[in-house]
Each structure stands twice: as structure tokens, then as C-alpha cells.
Amino acid sequence: MARPSSPLITREAIAEAAIGLIDRAGDFSMPKLAGALGVRQSSLYNHVNGREGVIELVRTRCIEDLVVPNYRELPWREALRALIQAYWRSLAAHPNLVPLLIRQTVSSEVVIDYYARIIEVLLRAGLGEERAVHMLSVIDDFVLGAALDVGSPEVAWSINAERYPRFARALQLMPNREARASDAFGFGLDLILDGLARHLPAPSERTH
Amino acid sequence: MARPSSPLITREAIAEAAIGLIDRAGDFSMPKLAGALGVRQSSLYNHVNGREGVIELVRTRCIEDLVVPNYRELPWREALRALIQAYWRSLAAHPNLVPLLIRQTVSSEVVIDYYARIIEVLLRAGLGEERAVHMLSVIDDFVLGAALDVGSPEVAWSINAERYPRFARALQLMPNREARASDAFGFGLDLILDGLARHLPAPSERTH
DNA sequence: ACCTGAACACCGTTCAAGT
DNA sequence: ACCTGAACACCGTTCAAGT
Numbered sequence: 001m002a003r004p005s006s007p008l009i010t011r012e013a014i015a016e017a018a019i020g021l022i023d024r025a026g027d028f029s030m031p032k033l034a035g036a037l038g039v040r041q042s043s044l045y046n047h048v049n050g051r052e053g054v055i056e057l058v059r060t061r062c063i064e065d066l067v068v069p070n071y072r073e074l075p076w077r078e079a080l081r082a083l084i085q086a087y088w089r090s091l092a093a094h095p096n097l098v099p100l101l102i103r104q105t106v107s108s109e110v111v112i113d114y115y116a117r118i119i120e121v122l123l124r125a126g127l128g129e130e131r132a133v134h135m136l137s138v139i140d141d142f143v144l145g146a147a148l149d150v151g152s153p154e155v156a157w158s159i160n161a162e163r164y165p166r167f168a169r170a171l172q173l174m175p176n177r178e179a180r181a182s183d184a185f186g187f188g189l190d191l192i193l194d195g196l197a198r199h200l201p202a203p204s205e206r207t208h
Numbered sequence: 209m210a211r212p213s214s215p216l217i218t219r220e221a222i223a224e225a226a227i228g229l230i231d232r233a234g235d236f237s238m239p240k241l242a243g244a245l246g247v248r249q250s251s252l253y254n255h256v257n258g259r260e261g262v263i264e265l266v267r268t269r270c271i272e273d274l275v276v277p278n279y280r281e282l283p284w285r286e287a288l289r290a291l292i293q294a295y296w297r298s299l300a301a302h303p304n305l306v307p308l309l310i311r312q313t314v315s316s317e318v319v320i321d322y323y324a325r326i327i328e329v330l331l332r333a334g335l336g337e338e339r340a341v342h343m344l345s346v347i348d349d350f351v352l353g354a355a356l357d358v359g360s361p362e363v364a365w366s367i368n369a370e371r372y373p374r375f376a377r378a379l380q381l382m383p384n385r386e387a388r389a390s391d392a393f394g395f396g397l398d399l400i401l402d403g404l405a406r407h408l409p410a411p412s413e414r415t416h
Numbered sequence: 417a418c419c420t421g422a423a424c425a426c427c428g429t430t431c432a433a434g435t
Numbered sequence: 436a437c438c439t440g441a442a443c444a445c446c447g448t449t450c451a452a453g454t
């Protein structure tokens with residue numbers, strides 16, 4: 001076959017196929033990715049910088065949807081909530097992807113942009129610069145952990161009900177993993193926002 | 209050689225060697241693990257249930273140090289803080305390990321034990337059973353995320369200082385990644401505890 | 417420029433053979 | 436019970452050859 005008159009694959013097609021594999025199978029490999037695109041393994045290297053390149057492609061593709069239009073007009077608490085929720089949603093939509101993302105440095109402009117917006121809101125809320133960066137880390141940590149939780153294997157907490165009666169009973173109450181992860185995220189977000197509100201020196205802003 | 213009169217390797221030795229490889233190189237493989245133990249690859253399968261088995265071994269080994277002796281006598285807030293800090297410390301001591309741990313279900317008895325203790329303290333603090341399980345998830349999410357942060361690659365936040373002047377300046381203030389991750393963990397822990405205290409219905413417990 | 421086939425070094429797992 | 440060597444199926448990457 002050699003070189004076709006028009007390329008058989010594109011970077012977009014690669015990203016899409018990779019996400020498909022990851023969503024369905026939890027991971028991807030170069031042979032499988034090539035197979036899904038109807039092409040030979042080595043062809044991929046004409047479009048993408050190896051396996052890591054594929055992952056970077058997938059990252060930007062997934063974070064592109066991270067748009068929060070009106071956060072500037074909202075009071076800090078609502079703005080922060082909206083930003084954080086948007087971040088979590090874009091990750092939680094592809095939970096299997098998170099374990100792949102965390103092993104590589106973030107270089108995407110979109111993500112830097114997002115972080116800058118968070119910092120902006122935190123400073124507006126009255127946080128000092130150092131505290132703002134700490135808070136950014138806390139948010140990042142929590143969102144990443146919560147997104148991981150969505151995709152973590154259905155917990156075979158084979159709890160010994162006799163040794164841990166209350167723990168076993170509490171677990172009984174929970175619905176499936178995904179719903180629990182989602183509820184926990186909402187709860188944790190409220191806690192963090194409450195904690196932050198309490199931490200702020202003086203209520204320099206009040207809305208209703 | 210065949211079977212030696214006394215085994216050449218033990219599960220303990222395997223765990224130790226694996227941790228060594230992970231700490232030094234960020235990962236391990238069965239051949240390298242065998243090499244470090246002076247033994248052939250296939251010998252490992254006499255002691256351990258494949259690669260996943262090694263990871264489980266390493267997990268329990270790392271969490272064994274997770275001992276918080278006197279949490280029962282402490283007021284709920286201090287007990288919770290001590291338990292969470294101990295968990296984080298045991299993970300943060302081997303940051304490269306965390307990405308390997310998160311991909312497998314927890315089956316270790318030690319971890320279940322730890323979770324049960326957290327639940328116990330949360331119920332004692334006055335949280336409902338459902339909320340307690342949510343809170344357990346929040347704690348798990350945050351600790352995992354924060355532990356990941358410790359080992360994540362030194363952030364090449366090549367921030368455009370003209371586009372994001374305040375973000376760039378705030379980042380300037382930060383020390384190295386490890387110190388930032390640690391400070392952020394402490395700050396986030398306080399926020400979560402504050403938020404939880406605020407969330408509790410009635411102060412059923414007060415100590416000084 | 418872009419696809420191919422062959423080649424290389426690496427990986428996880430199994431299993432009969434040996435004591 | 437426990438180590439070995441050989442075998443298998445899989446992986447990521449490179450590169451000369453072809454158009």
C-alpha cells in the first residue's frame with residue numbers, strides 16, 4: 001500500500017478511538033488502537049509521539065469541554081462551586097482515563113487557564129496568595145481523588161459483619177459505587193466550601 | 209538446582225524488594241523483581257499470586273505502619289485528624305506506589321480495619337450512617353489525591369506571567385513540590401474538619 | 417508525507433521437569 | 436514444597452522499504 005493519496009488516520013481519529021477503548025476496556029495498547037483504526041501499529045508513529053503522545057491527545061480532548069461561562073458574575077462561593085463541578089464532571093465522564101492521566105505532567109494550556117480562573121476567584125474571595133495556591137492544590141487533590149473513585153473497581157468490601165456491625169450496616173445503605181462516588185463528591189465539596197468560608201478573615205462579600 | 213532445602217525467598221523479601229524498586233525507579237516488573245532477589249522469574253509464582261499479588265503484598269506492608277494507638281480517648285476531631293494524618297503519612301512515604309495501588313480493589317484486612325475505625329469516630333461525632341460513609345469516601349478521595357500529589361512530576365507550570373500575573377506571583381511564593389503538597393494536605397485537612405464540625409447537627413461533644 | 421513488515425527488547429504467566 | 440528453563444501471547448518502538 002505505502003503512502004495513500006490522503007492520510008488514512010488523523011490525530012482526532014486517534015484520540016476518539018483511544019477514548020473509546022479506554023471507556024470500554026479500561027486501557028488501550030498501541031496494537032489495539034491501530035486495530036480499531038484499521039491500520040498497522042507502526043502507522044500511529046507518523047501522527048503521534050508514541051503512547052505518551054496518545055495520552056496527551058486524550059487529555060486535551062477531554063478537558064476541552066471544561067467551560068464555565070458565567071463564573072465571573074457569581075459570588076465567590078457559587079463561582080468556585082461551578083468551576084470545581086465542571087472539572088470533576090469532565091473527568092468523571094471518563095473515569096478509566098484518570099489513572100492514565102495522573103502519571104504525566106500537565107502541560108495543556110486549557111488546564112493552566114482553568115487553574116488561573118480558580119486562583120482568581122480565590123483571591124477575590126479574600127484569600128492570601130500563598131493560601132490561594134494551597135487551596136488550589138486541595139481542590140486538585142480532592143477532585144482527582146473523587147474522579148478516581150468513580151472508576152475504581154466495584155468495592156468487594158467483604159466486610160465481616162460480626163466484627164464491624166455498624167460499618168457493615170452503613171455500607172448496606174449505599175447504592176452502587178458510581179452513585180456513592182457522586183454523592184460523596186457533592187458532600188465533600190460542600191464541606192470544603194464551608195471550611196473555606198469559615199477560614200476567610202472577614203466577610204468582605206455577602207450576597208443575599 | 210530444583211527445590212532447595214530452605215526456600216530462597218519469602219513473601220516478606222518480595223515485598224521489601226518490590227518497594228525498593230518502586231521507590232527508586234517508580235515501578236517494578238517481574239523480571240526485575242526476580243533479579244533483585246537473585247532468583248528466576250517463575251520462582252516468584254510459588255510465593256505470590258502474580259503481579260497483582262505483589263501489589264497487594266506491598267499495600268499491606270505499607271499500611272501495617274498505620275497505627276494510631278490512642279484515638280479512642282481523643283475527642284472526635286483530634287481522633288479523626290490523627291487517623292487521617294497517619295493514613296496520609298504511610299502513603300506519602302512511598303509516593304510512587306500510589307498510582308499502582310489505586311488500580312486494584314482493596315482486600316487487605318488492615319485497610320478495612322482502618323476504615324472501620326474512621327466510621328466509628330464519625331458515628332461518635334454524631335454523623336448519620338449514610339453521611340458517615342460519604343465522609344469516609346471524602347476522606348479517602350482527599351488523602352489519595354494528596355498522596356498522589358506528593359509523587360507527581362515536578363510541575364513544569366511554565367506560566368505565562370503576562371497573561372496570569374497574579375497566578376505567576378502566587379506560584380513564585382511556593383517552595384518545592386513536596387513541601388507544597390504537604391502544606392496543602394494540612395490546610396485541606398483543617399478545611400474538611402472545619403466543614404464537618406459546622407455540618408454536625410448539635411455539638412454533642414465539647415472538650416475544652 | 418505516510419503506510420508497511422520485519423525486527424528488537426521487554427513484559428506477565430504457565431507448566432513440565434527436577435529434587 | 437519450591438526452583439528452573441522453555442514456551443506463549445502480548446507489548447512499545449524503530450527503521451528501511453515502498454509510493
